[in-house]
Amino acid sequence: MKIKKIVIIFLVALIGYVYADKLKVSPVEELNVSSGYGVDINKELSGNVQYSIPFTVYEFKKKVRLGTGGTTKKAASSKAVGEQSSNIIEAKANSIGQTREDRQLNSSKSIIIGTQKISVISEEAASYGILNLINIIFSNAKTNDRGIFTIGKGKAEDILNFKVEGYASSADYIDGMIRNAIDYNFISGEYTLLDVYVALDSEGKNLVLPYLEIKDKSITFTGMALFKGDKMIYVLPMEESKVMNMLRGKKGKGVLTLQEGPEKYINYDAMVKKKVKCNRREEKYEFTIELDFQGDIKDNTLYKDIKKENESEFEKLMEKKIEKMCNDFLYKMKNVYKIDCLNLGMYAAAKYGRETGVDWNEKVCNSDIKVIVKVKIDKMGRGQY
């Protein structure tokens, strides 16, 4: 019996060694853990395109602070404080997979791919097309599918290099900024990689991603980038994106204002729910979008009092204002952008059939879109000053 036990233990040890031999395990300080990456493109004159994909990696530094005085034996305290900051590792190559080789040449530690929280794609790269990038990301099983995709103005490297106070890297800052943006502007927060995979392949759906700029010494979320297929076509400023998000998302939160002068306005912080109905008459489609707003009056300097009559008057005025905002945006969408950025094609495809060869962008832009708005006031705060 004893021999059997010894043999078993020996076998287990041997097998463990053979199997774990190829396993690379090292402490995190000896690895380059990446928090974000950017995608830039250099279009050369010969027609070649060079991909530049900088990685932001964490740097784990130790700062040693010596304690004050040395009078008592106890006070010989030396604290080692770990400080996190970040660095950029550059990589340039003619294909995205090859940038990995180039990147490792610029790095002293092994680089882990797939841990990224955000990716910043430069405007130029997005207009060129993100399909190649999505291909390699999708194929990698270790990719963080809940990472966020953003578009940056100018070069992605500049945005990643930008030092933000209090954050280890700008990637962490951007990640927090976009995740928390859903509180206002009717932003839906559906900008993760999973959403990108689904949007690129769904009939009647067009991708929309956050647009970042370095403005006034900080990185700000200034608008939304509109995609047609996998190429970026337009960038919408935040006021227009707000209306688009209102009409596009399943629900959202934002602030709407009735303003009659620099000091007379009402601020209405509302949550919106959307319903879409689709009809087809011969070749022309009709969409009815119902928006249900329910929210609080945050601030009222327009009316002296909010009484019953004022309430319904406010609701009607707000409804008219929102309808006008939506109709203005719809006019622009149909005539200037000519892209179905509200994903109305999805509803039509669900009702009338998929893969029928219909170009939903064209059909939706030639269709009648009607917006019906309902506004309801929920709470009014503590009182009016």
Added chain:
Amino acid sequence: MDKAKKNLLEENEATALLVGFIIGTGILSLPNGVVQYAKQDGWIAVIIGGLHPLYIALLAIYYAKKHPNQNILVLSNIYLGRILGTICNILFMVEFGIFTIEGIISVSNIFRVYATPFLTPIKIFIPTILLAIYLSDKGIKVLGKINKICLYLTVILTLVLLVSLKNGSYLNLFPIFGTGVKNIFNGSIESALAYGGMESIFLFYPFLKEKGKGKVKKITLKALFITMGIYTWVTFVCIYSLGYKVTSITLWPVLLVTESINLQALNSFRIVFLFLWSIVMFKIIANEHYAFTYILSDILKIKDKNKLYWFIFPITLYLCMGIKNEVQRRAILGYMVPKITLFIIAYISIIAILIFIKDKARK
């Protein structure tokens, strides 16, 4: 007599064993295959595909009624004669052999992509085959108990997929029946292949503890509904949250769906899911291997299974090494499994007809 009775299967264990022969590695890739033809109606195709195991279940009930103590190996010798019967038994055994190898390769592929890319295939094959041999050596009672645990695990894991519903849109399922009956039918043929394994009931219905009236009926129909329910639910969730196009691109759509479920400490639910699901995958390999060796020892009339294992191990290992990756595996399966399924259906139906004729003749 009591000791022999102890080794028989309880009703729950038999149901679990039957489900365990069907649900295994296939569930992770089933939505992919079905959606290629049936597109957004993949879940309907999966329901229709359930007709195949339903037919086998009904035949099994008939067999058990007429010959409650003789399994199909004995019956084929009785009704088809020694030579033809033995040939059919060998082909029956080959089916389980193919499913064993297919399961092992599938496990290896999934692990090498998602969990342990640093392992070479042979390092995964060897422990898996040894594990399958060890488990199947323990006998059917132990297998039944293991399957019972795995059944609970399967149901719980697939129910957790409910959480991913908040990330999808019901529009992905519409228009229902939009793909047309022909495409749904083709999709259901794909799913019928994933339902393969129901025929194992013919091997072990003599092992039931209680052979009363309607016991086999209860077991098979319960197992059928559980399997159909789980397969349909999984396909439904994949199409709902991903849409049919992404489902047809991913090799393992279910694992992509688990990525969208957020867990606090771990990056995604996929890790936990894969870890627990690997237990289910090992179980089906052990099941299929047990069926294979059971038939083999019956044909060769060898009681001591250990001698068989010495042969089976290297042959299985050699065959597993032949298939290089997932895409190749699915192509080969797509070629072989329809022929096997047709053979099984024909074979079982012919014997059923012969039983019927002999029964009538006796009366």
